[in-house]
Amino acid sequence: MTEPAVQLDQIAKRFGPFTAVHPTSLDIPAGHFVTLLGPSGCGKTTTLRMIAGLLDPTEGEIRVKGNRVNEVPIHRRNLGLVFQNYALFPHRTVEQNVAFGLKYRNVSKEEAKRRVADALSLVQLPELGHRYPRELSGGQQQRIALARAIVIEPDVLLLDEPLSALDANLREDMRVELKRIQDRLGITTIFVTHDQSEALAMSDQIVVMSAGRVEQVGPPEEVYNTPANEFVARFLGASNIFEGRVADATVDVVALDVPIFGVVPVPAERAQGLSNGEPAKLVVRAEKLKLARPGTDADGAVSVDGVVEAVDYQGQVARYFVRTGESLLQAVNMIDDHPFAEGETASVRLRPRDCAALPGNK
Amino acid sequence: MATVEARERRQPWILLSPALAAVTLLLFVPLLFIVVYSFWLRTATGADVVGFHLDNWQEALTDPFYRDILLFTLKIAAITTIVCGLMGYPAAYFIARAGGNRALLLLLLMLPFWISYIIRTMSWINILGVSGALNSMLLWLGIVDEPLQLLYNQTTVVLGLVHFLLPFMILNVYVSLEGIDRTLEQAANSLGATRWQSFLEVTLPLSLPGLAAGGLLCFVLSAGTYITPLVLGGPTDAMFANLVFEAIITQLNWPLGSALSLMLLAVLGVLVAIYNHFVGMSQLAKGFG
Ligand SMILES: Nc1ncnc2c1ncn2[C@@H]1O[C@H](COP(=O)(O)OP(=O)(O)O)[C@@H](O)[C@H]1O
Numbered sequence: 065m066t067e068p069a070v071q072l073d074q075i076a077k078r079f080g081p082f083t084a085v086h087p088t089s090l091d092i093p094a095g096h097f098v099t100l101l102g103p104s105g106c107g108k109t110t111t112l113r114m115i116a117g118l119l120d121p122t123e124g125e126i127r128v129k130g131n132r133v134n135e136v137p138i139h140r141r142n143l144g145l146v147f148q149n150y151a152l153f154p155h156r157t158v159e160q161n162v163a164f165g166l167k168y169r170n171v172s173k174e175e176a177k178r179r180v181a182d183a184l185s186l187v188q189l190p191e192l193g194h195r196y197p198r199e200l201s202g203g204q205q206q207r208i209a210l211a212r213a214i215v216i217e218p219d220v221l222l223l224d225e226p227l228s229a230l231d232a233n234l235r236e237d238m239r240v241e242l243k244r245i246q247d248r249l250g251i252t253t254i255f256v257t258h259d260q261s262e263a264l265a266m267s268d269q270i271v272v273m274s275a276g277r278v279e280q281v282g283p284p285e286e287v288y289n290t291p292a293n294e295f296v297a298r299f300l301g302a303s304n305i306f307e308g309r310v311a312d313a314t315v316d317v318v319a320l321d322v323p324i325f326g327v328v329p330v331p332a333e334r335a336q337g338l339s340n341g342e343p344a345k346l347v348v349r350a351e352k353l354k355l356a357r358p359g360t361d362a363d364g365a366v367s368v369d370g371v372v373e374a375v376d377y378q379g380q381v382a383r384y385f386v387r388t389g390e391s392l393l394q395a396v397n398m399i400d401d402h403p404f405a406e407g408e409t410a411s412v413r414l415r416p417r418d419c420a421a422l423p424g425n426k
Numbered sequence: 427m428a429t430v431e432a433r434e435r436r437q438p439w440i441l442l443s444p445a446l447a448a449v450t451l452l453l454f455v456p457l458l459f460i461v462v463y464s465f466w467l468r469t470a471t472g473a474d475v476v477g478f479h480l481d482n483w484q485e486a487l488t489d490p491f492y493r494d495i496l497l498f499t500l501k502i503a504a505i506t507t508i509v510c511g512l513m514g515y516p517a518a519y520f521i522a523r524a525g526g527n528r529a530l531l532l533l534l535l536m537l538p539f540w541i542s543y544i545i546r547t548m549s550w551i552n553i554l555g556v557s558g559a560l561n562s563m564l565l566w567l568g569i570v571d572e573p574l575q576l577l578y579n580q581t582t583v584v585l586g587l588v589h590f591l592l593p594f595m596i597l598n599v600y601v602s603l604e605g606i607d608r609t610l611e612q613a614a615n616s617l618g619a620t621r622w623q624s625f626l627e628v629t630l631p632l633s634l635p636g637l638a639a640g641g642l643l644c645f646v647l648s649a650g651t652y653i654t655p656l657v658l659g660g661p662t663d664a665m666f667a668n669l670v671f672e673a674i675i676t677q678l679n680w681p682l683g684s685a686l687s688l689m690l691l692a693v694l695g696v697l698v699a700i701y702n703h704f705v706g707m708s709q710l711a712k713g714f715g
């Protein structure tokens with residue numbers, strides 16, 4: 065295996081008595097797109113700024129391509145940095161902005177010109193070189209900021225919520241665009257966001273953080289399907305979580321006894337570290353909970369009847385809130401010909417193989 | 427019936443009207459009097475001759491005495507402005523980057539304004555005068571046998587002006603430094619610029635409007651001063667406003683004084699117009715905000 069592009073070795077950051085990042089270790093393989101995902105204030109920016117050289121870690125070591133960089137000042141780290149607010153130099157044209165980093169590298173005038181032109185066409189704005197940043201839209205400014213960061217051929221590209229200032233449509237376009245550019249250049253990228261859909265759509269690896277700690281690291285499907293704990297389950301999309309008990313744990317299947325559904329046989333790879341008789345939690349994603357007309361064939365699914373309490377239409381999908389006894393279930397379903405209305409009775413169904421199980425509260 | 431838009435259009439004028447009335451009454455009307463005065467004539471008997479005479483203007487514009495003093499005034503103002511810029515910029519930078527102590531530092535900067543400008547100017551006599559603090563110390567230490575004549579020269583005039591005007595420069599530069607997004611410097615650093623390079627490439631150019639606004643204030647205020655040269659200058663250090671003072675207060679020659687003061691006003695007006703063309707007046711407003 066090749067050496068990781070970036071290694072965090074037990075790095076921590078304290079501001080006075082407050083610990084923003086607890087000791088954290090992380091290996092970021094070369095060429096990967098890694099996302100730091102977590103709610104506001106969980107320490108994503110702090111972690112990124114330590115890698116960038118804008119903050120000193122209180123303890124631990126940061127290595128880039130195997131070399132310790134803790135003492136290397138930011139201007140010698142050769143990293144590409146993209147900020148949420150673009151941070152373009154307002155007194156410089158687009159071309160001068162993009163060429164800025166080349167001034168400090170041994171690059172001839174012609175070479176610099178060519179590389180700036182290449183970078184501008186890579187971000188699909190080859191015509192705007194002579195404009196000033198204030199003459200560009202937010203999306204265009206962010207593309208220029210990206211061009212400025214990649215033109216220096218950085219070892220690592222660091223992006224701190226680069227899409228958050230854009231409006232929703234533009235954000236989705238830029239997401240695709242950014243991923244295309246990253247694939248094309250194969251540049252190691254660390255991306256910070258609080259938006260789980262961005263993280264799921266773009267990343268090779270997601271690092272889920274909460275309150276200064278890493279909760280889980282893994283590819284998007286893994287983090288999504290088999291959350292390591294309740295925090296991850298709740299943070300990545302809406303989840304239904306039910307308290308229960310392990311009825312029977314075998315090599316292949318862990319059967320959970322959950323009051324409202326009865327026994328649910330969860331595949332063992334989605335129910336790690338559980339043994340017989342222990343308390344456990346059943347995790348079902350809202351989009352894996354299907355509403356059906358009562359009395360229709362359940363086709364092997366576990367089902368329970370409930371009353372639709374509220375419906376939130378969201379274009380092609382509807383979010384239903386269904387009352388079953390004490391519990392309010394959340395289901396996100398495609399809208400078909402006959403969506404359910406408030407007050408209707410529905411049969412709520414789940415397939416055991418879509419569920420995951422977590423250790424419960426002792 | 428008044429529409430919402432009409433009301434919104436009217437509101438600024440209603441709010442401005444007391445100020446506009448004051449400015450009209452206290453500034454434009456007297457200015458008009460001065461313009462009219464400058465065309466009257468003063469006779470040997472002391473009575474003013476009403477009319478349209480160009481004699482005062484001819485004297486003010488052709489006599490080399492006035493021209494030389496005008497040039498001297500501009501020179502003192504320029505030196506003062508440059509010294510204020512060189513001393514004020516680092517101070518403003520320090521305050522802007524001082525983190526938690528900023529409010530205290532700004533308060534300290536304002537502190538001198540609580541004492542009258544004249545008293546602050548006179549205080550230099552106690553420091554630099556023949557029996558002032560500095561000479562007393564030098565005598566006591568035995569470095570000199572006779573007190574030094576430190577006061578009443580060009581240098582002390584500049585010193586007094588810098589003392590008076592430095593806070594204006596610092597405030598203006600501070601405001602423009604405050605308005606610069608700190609991530610710009612960080613972006614420059616990440617691209618390979620050292621701190622000094624990113625200062626020269628990013629922070630300094632973006633703070634030039636503040637430096638220009640501070641410079642304009644320092645220049646205009648020092649070019650129009652008469653108290654500092656009166657208190658701290660020697661007999662040959664009279665500045666242009668001293669001539670106006672002399673003409674009007676000492677010689678009671680209002681017509682000539684009016685022509686001279688309009689001349690200074692015109693020269694400074696041209697400077698302000700040049701500044702406005704390149705930087706714009708809104709920067710100046712920020713410095714007071
Ligand atoms: N310079 C600082 N001084 C004190 N606390 C800070 C500082 N910077 C960040 N913090 C705190 O550290 C925590 C993590 O901040 P940050 O990394 O910016 O979070 P995120 O980017 O995940 O929203 C927050 O609680 C924040 O208030």
Ligand SMILES: [Mg+2]
Nearest residue numbers: 105108109110
């Ligand atoms: Mg952040």
